[in-house]
Amino acid sequence: MILLKLLFKNAFRHKLRTSLTVLGITIAILAFGMLRTVVGAWYAGVEASSSTRLITRNAVSLVFFLPLSYKEKILQVPGVKEVGYSYWFGGVYISEKNFFPSFATEAKAALDLFPEFVLPESEKNAFLRDRKSAVVGRKTAKRFGWKKGDIVTLKGTIFPGNWEFVIRGIYRGAQKSTDETQFIFHWNYLNESLKKTAPYRADKVGWFLVGVKSPNVAADVAVAIDKMFKNSLAETITETEKAFQLSFISMTEAIVVVIQLVSIIVIIIIMVVMANTMAMTVRERTGEYAIMKTLGFGGWHMAGLIFGESLVIATLGSLLGIAFTFPAAKAFGDSLSQFFPVFVVSERTIYKDMAAGFIVAVVAAVFPIWRAIKLKVADGLRSIG
Amino acid sequence: MAIPVFYSFRNLWTRKLTTVLTAAGMALVVFVFASVMMLAEGLRKTLIETGSYDNVVVIRKASQSEMQSGVDRTQASIVEAEPEIAIGDAGKPFLSKELVVIINLPKRGSDKPSNITIRGIGEFSLALRPQVKLMEGRMPRSGSSEIIAGESVAKRFRGAGIGEKIRFAMRDWSVVGIFDAGKTGYSSEIWGDVDQLMQAFRRPAYSSVLFKLRDSSEFQKIKERIEGDPRLTLEAKRETKYYEDQSEMMAKFLRILGISLTIIFSLGAMIGAMITMYAAVANRTAEIGTLRALGFQRRNILAAFLIESMLLGLSGGLIGLLFASFMQFITISTVNWQTFSELAFSFTLTSEIVIISLIFSLVMGFVGGVLPAVRASRMNIVEALRAT
Numbered sequence: 001m002i003l004l005k006l007l008f009k010n011a012f013r014h015k016l017r018t019s020l021t022v023l024g025i026t027i028a029i030l031a032f033g034m035l036r037t038v039v040g041a042w043y044a045g046v047e048a049s050s051s052t053r054l055i056t057r058n059a060v061s062l063v064f065f066l067p068l069s070y071k072e073k074i075l076q077v078p079g080v081k082e083v084g085y086s087y088w089f090g091g092v093y094i095s096e097k098n099f100f101p102s103f104a105t106e107a108k109a110a111l112d113l114f115p116e117f118v119l120p121e122s123e124k125n126a127f128l129r130d131r132k133s134a135v136v137g138r139k140t141a142k143r144f145g146w147k148k149g150d151i152v153t154l155k156g157t158i159f160p161g162n163w164e165f166v167i168r169g170i171y172r173g174a175q176k177s178t179d180e181t182q183f184i185f186h187w188n189y190l191n192e193s194l195k196k197t198a199p200y201r202a203d204k205v206g207w208f209l210v211g212v213k214s215p216n217v218a219a220d221v222a223v224a225i226d227k228m229f230k231n232s233l234a235e236t237i238t239e240t241e242k243a244f245q246l247s248f249i250s251m252t253e254a255i256v257v258v259i260q261l262v263s264i265i266v267i268i269i270i271m272v273v274m275a276n277t278m279a280m281t282v283r284e285r286t287g288e289y290a291i292m293k294t295l296g297f298g299g300w301h302m303a304g305l306i307f308g309e310s311l312v313i314a315t316l317g318s319l320l321g322i323a324f325t326f327p328a329a330k331a332f333g334d335s336l337s338q339f340f341p342v343f344v345v346s347e348r349t350i351y352k353d354m355a356a357g358f359i360v361a362v363v364a365a366v367f368p369i370w371r372a373i374k375l376k377v378a379d380g381l382r383s384i385g
Numbered sequence: 386m387a388i389p390v391f392y393s394f395r396n397l398w399t400r401k402l403t404t405v406l407t408a409a410g411m412a413l414v415v416f417v418f419a420s421v422m423m424l425a426e427g428l429r430k431t432l433i434e435t436g437s438y439d440n441v442v443v444i445r446k447a448s449q450s451e452m453q454s455g456v457d458r459t460q461a462s463i464v465e466a467e468p469e470i471a472i473g474d475a476g477k478p479f480l481s482k483e484l485v486v487i488i489n490l491p492k493r494g495s496d497k498p499s500n501i502t503i504r505g506i507g508e509f510s511l512a513l514r515p516q517v518k519l520m521e522g523r524m525p526r527s528g529s530s531e532i533i534a535g536e537s538v539a540k541r542f543r544g545a546g547i548g549e550k551i552r553f554a555m556r557d558w559s560v561v562g563i564f565d566a567g568k569t570g571y572s573s574e575i576w577g578d579v580d581q582l583m584q585a586f587r588r589p590a591y592s593s594v595l596f597k598l599r600d601s602s603e604f605q606k607i608k609e610r611i612e613g614d615p616r617l618t619l620e621a622k623r624e625t626k627y628y629e630d631q632s633e634m635m636a637k638f639l640r641i642l643g644i645s646l647t648i649i650f651s652l653g654a655m656i657g658a659m660i661t662m663y664a665a666v667a668n669r670t671a672e673i674g675t676l677r678a679l680g681f682q683r684r685n686i687l688a689a690f691l692i693e694s695m696l697l698g699l700s701g702g703l704i705g706l707l708f709a710s711f712m713q714f715i716t717i718s719t720v721n722w723q724t725f726s727e728l729a730f731s732f733t734l735t736s737e738i739v740i741i742s743l744i745f746s747l748v749m750g751f752v753g754g755v756l757p758a759v760r761a762s763r764m765n766i767v768e769a770l771r772a773t
Binding site for chain 2: 016017020021023024027028030031059060061062063064090092096155156157158160200233247250251252253254255258259262265266268269270272273275276277279280284336339367
């Protein structure tokens with residue numbers, strides 16, 4: 001206890017300098033935590049994916065379609081429980097700035113395959129009964145102030161024209177990591193209208209969602225589906241939802257790497273600032289250390305004192321930084337929900353924050369400790385700081 | 386009389402460790418600041434060079450990009466007949482009807498698939514883009530399964546080198562040429578005969594029509610005519626504007642990233658500078674008292690410490706810029722979310738960025754040093770002289 005008191009007294013001998021250092025560490029840990037959360041948000045889709053869902057898409061690339069007739073064939077593959085299908089609609093609400101993902105989907109299968117989209121039974125039925133209706137995530141509904149029964153018009157970017165929808169339900173995510181920004185409506189609505197305006201695009205889907213009976217058969221099912229359509233006009237690639245999401249992320253890998261790099265740089269910067277503080281502290285106390293050495297305290301005693309002081313400052317800063325991360329993440333996530341539908345500070349980020357704080361404390365103390373240990377008593381006594 | 390700058394310089398020199406640490410912190414901040422600006426500049430440069438001002442892109446209304454667009458043959462012919470289009474070789478309109486699709490191809494080495502843009506080209510496609518040059522081999526013959534690949538595609542994707550074959554759309558396509566498109570977006574594309582590609586991909590419609598204006602000032606006229614024609618559901622954009630719109634989201638992302646990083650990082654570095662300068666003032670109390678006693682004014686002291694702090698900032702800035710300039714060798718390739726295709730751009734250093742970064746580092750030094758300098762200048766002479 002006495003030791004801790006001594007460390008605190010030492011640390012706050014220069015109130016201003018220590019407060020500034022603590023503030024610096026707080027900012028750095030806050031920034032580090034936020035950047036890590038951004039990386040986490042990048043992978044949110046992967047975290048949320050289920051191992052019993054497969055995605056079958058055109059082998060050429062996502063912009064090519066698959067014929068609807070594949071649905072019945074896929075259903076015949078042993079191990080397949082349910083098949084749904086979707087189109088990326090890419091609708092624009094008023095202005096392109098108001099981005100949110102919009103899908104045309106086979107409603108019943110979609111609701112069955114995505115149990116994490118929680119929808120009251122009454123809203124579910126209302127949605128299924130009305131072909132012109134749509135279901136929207138809580139976050140998007142809140143963003144535009146949509147309520148049940150509202151009529152929303154989206155401008156199609158891939159499917160030309162203005163499309164009108166009636167909001168019949170607002171879903172919540174079952175988990176924190178569930179995307180609450182999606183806009184889902186009936187594939188039939190889109191298809192009926194395509195039959196009239198662009199017949200060659202009708203009866204096609206962007207991808208099939210395949211629900212399998214258990215995760216163990218997923219790999220076999222995927223191979224079986226792809227084999228079935230080999231050498232046809234539209235060959236397929238079937239992968240787990242996780243692999244599908246990962247393939248998106250691997251395309252923007254460069255950005256993730258940059259953010260990770262930057263999060264390390266911020267820690268290095270604060271390490272330098274902290275090391276500077278400790279170096280100054282030790283230089284000022286050279287005389288004291290010499291006296292302590294004369295009294296018989298060993299070099300390791302001093303090492304303990306310096307390291308302890310460094311640790312006290314770093315811990316204070318880290319704790320403050322972690323505490324501020326939560327409100328900051330909330331504000332950031334709310335204002336940027338179009339880029340990051342899911343923005344939550346994970347437990348892992350907190351541990352990494354703590355580890356970073358500890359490393360800063362250790363590195364900052366190394367050089368001053370080495371100086372204090374090497375100190376010759378006579379030189380130390382002579383020094384005037 | 387002012388205190389010589391040399392005094393400030395020598396002060397920094399005496400406390401080497403502290404100076405180096407503080408300057409290193411600032412150098413890192415300037416490095417990040419300059420890098421992000423260089424990245425944004427690189428993106429801008431890529432986009433500007435990709436489009437030319439006199440060219441007009443015609444795509445389907447509200448479709449945002451060529452990839453989402455569709456222009457059927459009848460509509461394309463109507464556009465072709467517009468009088469504002471420049472005349473090319475043999476009296477044909479200087480126009481090309483193109484197809485743009487995206488496919489997945491595995492990269493060399495890692496085998497990881499990435500998206501790549503395939504462009505079906507016509508007779509004038511190359512001539513309409515003076516920034517694209519054939520480096521090796523020859524142009525694909527029309528009516529054959531031949532393609533040419535952009536330099537960065539040839540290097541990074543499997544089977545895309547000259548003389549090699551790529552399989553897509555149920556055909557083998559032989560690469561007969563490599564084109565160099567500088568830093569433009571085209572260097573991440575593969576080009577082939579438009580009619581062959583439309584057949585292979587079973588697409589009944591073109592994606593876009595690109596033409597050069599007879600007279601640059603006639604843009605408004607033809608834009609109004611195309612967009613007002615009831616037979617057409619198209620919109621016309623200048624090529625430069627078209628590419629700018631496409632990477633709006635990426636540019637916005639870089640801007641937000643840059644601003645937030647700079648603010649956070651510079652706060653850290655300024656705190657570092659402040660700590661150093663406060664210590665410098667505290668250590669030199671007696672010295673300051675002596676200077677005052679010798680007759681130097683308060684403002685001289687203030688200036689001396691501010692200069693010291695700004696020198697610190699400047700040296701950090703110079704080191705940071707030195708390292709940032711090495712970033713120019715790095716090219717970033719990522720997927721543009723809006724078009725879903727590969728976009729490669731490199732860090733670009735301009736004299737403007739150099740100047741802004743140096744000013745930024747001076748400002749950091751100034752802000753970090755101002756409070757300590759004020760404290761130094763307001764010291765009481767007698768008390769300061771008495772301090773040990």
